[in-house]
Amino acid sequence: MPELFDDTPPPCPECEERSATPIIYGNPSSEMLVVARLGDIILGGIAEQADAPEWLCSCGKRYRD
Ligand SMILES: [Zn+2]
Numbered sequence: 001m002p003e004l005f006d007d008t009p010p011p012c013p014e015c016e017e018r019s020a021t022p023i024i025y026g027n028p029s030s031e032m033l034v035v036a037r038l039g040d041i042i043l044g045g046i047a048e049q050a051d052a053p054e055w056l057c058s059c060g061k062r063y064r065d
Pocket of ligand 1: 058059061
């Protein structure tokens with residue numbers, strides 16, 4: 001089971017905040033749906049694109065590591 005929720009986000013390229021929310025791709029489990037509802041993750045959809053963003057900053061910027 002990978003650790004999805006304990007990562008420290010990389011700094012945002014726009015504002016350098018480290019408070020981004022992880023964007024999780026794939027078919028969500030019921031646990032993931034609960035966590036997404038709480039706002040701790042964002043569900044990005046079933047199919048992950050090669051350059052899909054991995055983080056959503058509170059400033060609205062989506063970015064990868
Ligand atoms: Zn930001």
